[in-house]
Amino acid sequence: MELRVIEKTDAELRMEIAGEDHTFMNVLKGALLETPGVTAATYDMNPEQSGGQTEPILSIKTEEGTDPLDAVGDASRRVQDLADDFVTAFDAAA
Amino acid sequence: MSYKCSRCKRDVELDEYGGVRCPYCGHRVLLKERAPTIKEVDVE
Amino acid sequence: MVADFEVEFIERDDRNARFLVRGASPAFANGIRRAMIADVPTFSIDTVRFVENSSVMFDEMIGLRLGLVPLTTPLDDFEVGETVTLALDVEGPGTAYSGDIETSDDLVEPADDNIPIIELKEQQRIELEADAVLDTGREHAKHQGGVAVGYRHLQRVEVVGDAGEFDEGEPNILRGVIETEDGELVATDEFDHDLAERYPGKELAVHDVPGAFVFHVETDGSFSVEELVTRAAESIGARAAELETKVAV
Numbered sequence: 001m002e003l004r005v006i007e008k009t010d011a012e013l014r015m016e017i018a019g020e021d022h023t024f025m026n027v028l029k030g031a032l033l034e035t036p037g038v039t040a041a042t043y044d045m046n047p048e049q050s051g052g053q054t055e056p057i058l059s060i061k062t063e064e065g066t067d068p069l070d071a072v073g074d075a076s077r078r079v080q081d082l083a084d085d086f087v088t089a090f091d092a093a094a
Numbered sequence: 095m096s097y098k099c100s101r102c103k104r105d106v107e108l109d110e111y112g113g114v115r116c117p118y119c120g121h122r123v124l125l126k127e128r129a130p131t132i133k134e135v136d137v138e
Numbered sequence: 139m140v141a142d143f144e145v146e147f148i149e150r151d152d153r154n155a156r157f158l159v160r161g162a163s164p165a166f167a168n169g170i171r172r173a174m175i176a177d178v179p180t181f182s183i184d185t186v187r188f189v190e191n192s193s194v195m196f197d198e199m200i201g202l203r204l205g206l207v208p209l210t211t212p213l214d215d216f217e218v219g220e221t222v223t224l225a226l227d228v229e230g231p232g233t234a235y236s237g238d239i240e241t242s243d244d245l246v247e248p249a250d251d252n253i254p255i256i257e258l259k260e261q262q263r264i265e266l267e268a269d270a271v272l273d274t275g276r277e278h279a280k281h282q283g284g285v286a287v288g289y290r291h292l293q294r295v296e297v298v299g300d301a302g303e304f305d306e307g308e309p310n311i312l313r314g315v316i317e318t319e320d321g322e323l324v325a326t327d328e329f330d331h332d333l334a335e336r337y338p339g340k341e342l343a344v345h346d347v348p349g350a351f352v353f354h355v356e357t358d359g360s361f362s363v364e365e366l367v368t369r370a371a372e373s374i375g376a377r378a379a380e381l382e383t384k385v386a387v
Contacts, residue, residue: 001380017381021276023172024377030165069385076382082166083375086159087368089143093157094364133188135197137205138278 011061013068018055021045025056031075031082037066038075097124148315148323154356155363158292158315158323160349167289167351173370174284176275179218180360181209181246184271192262193230200256200264205280207236208249208358209270213369215245216272222246227265230258239268246270249359283360290314292323292350295333299341310334312344315352 002018017025025043032041038060045056062068097106099116100123106116108124115122142161149156159167186201193200204226216222223242228234237251256264275282294317310333315325329336333344355363 001377001384003381003384020377023169023177024374026165027169027374028378028381030163073382073385076378076385079378080375080382083371083378086143086162086166086170086371087375089145089159090157090364090367090371093145093147128191133191133197135186135188135201137182137184137186137201137280 006057008068011064011066011068012059013062013072014057014059015072016053016055016057017043020056022056025058027079027082028058028072028075031078032060032071035071035075035078037063038071039063096127098127099123100125146323148325148352150363152362153359156315156325156352156354159351159353160292160347162349162351167353169374170367170370171287171289171353173373174287174355174366175282177373178283178366178369179213179272179274180211180281180283180358181216181222181270181272182278182280183207183209183224183268184221184273185269187267189265189267191264191266193256193258193264194262195256200266203255204239204266204268205278207239207253207255208360209246210249211272211283211360212245213361213365218272218274221269221271224268224270225266226255226268228258228263230262231260233257234264283357283366284355285358286354286356289351289353291346292317292352294345294347295319295337296343296345297337297340298343301339301341307334307338310342316344317347317350 001020004016004018005013006016007014022045025045029041029043032038040061041059043056043058046052046054048054058072060068060071062071095108097108098104099106099119099121101121102116102119104116104118106124108114114124116124144160146158147155148158183201183204186197186204188197191197191200225240226234226238228238234255235251236248236253236255239248241247258264273281290313292315293312296319311331312333313326313331315323317323333342355367357363357366
């Protein structure tokens, strides 16, 4: 996973997350939309054959007072908690 | 180049002057044998 | 606890299972599914050294077949990229089976021993040495541990009344798992996938249950279903952890 910030203001962030695909990006986007202070989150990814930009680009907008990079941090914390809770629940049933 | 005669099954060495012919039985059909080396193949 | 997951098994076997997950978002369910297919690594033969091949097929064709033989993969003991050497030496007449493959490490061996590789006639022989490498399904489909992985929504079936007396008794086909009004989970194959069979003469309402996904997971024998599901969830967690540390810098 290689990060490259393309554009960053106090309320907006565009960042390339190289080496990831829909598997992680969609989970991350879902978690971002549930993160407090995030008003919009999406990612764009082009197929390999299209040429040009094929690595996913994450775009988010936040409310005033929330740094977009912190929001990404919070969301990834949330994804880890989700994964841990899922494993716990699964092991309990298995 | 080493070949095998398809009639008498003997190993045949061909050089560039002798033409394509088995020196033992005169047969003109020679078979190229698989090289005795180990061949490495990448599975894709 | 950020989400209250509830997991319940409906069918369970070493290689095949059906389980219900409640409390998951569609994004998370799909992430787990995709990770099971493409991100959990398995061993698969990647390089073959042919000492002899007098069979009727080219080396490359046999190599391809060998690559598709599932190998047991103890993920605790190996890292992605590590290799294990295997060997096969069979002389005709007879068929070379996956069970004839010898391994240098008993932890990594063919998951099934009855997969035919090639039929050999009199005088034909194959002798080879092969390196199996641990890699993910994203690199090559032969490394996929999950062979049939998917999910459906759990569907809740409610009886809303009696069917009209002169209504045609038409079948009402539904596949997956239903939840009855008593909260019981029933796989639809128990009533031949036909709701009319289970609720004859009733008028029914069928709804998707939000956040409830019925996963069907089948592995190729490389590891158990539990291992596959757990590793998939962990791989998503690990990527999130990586992102968190990188963003914090």
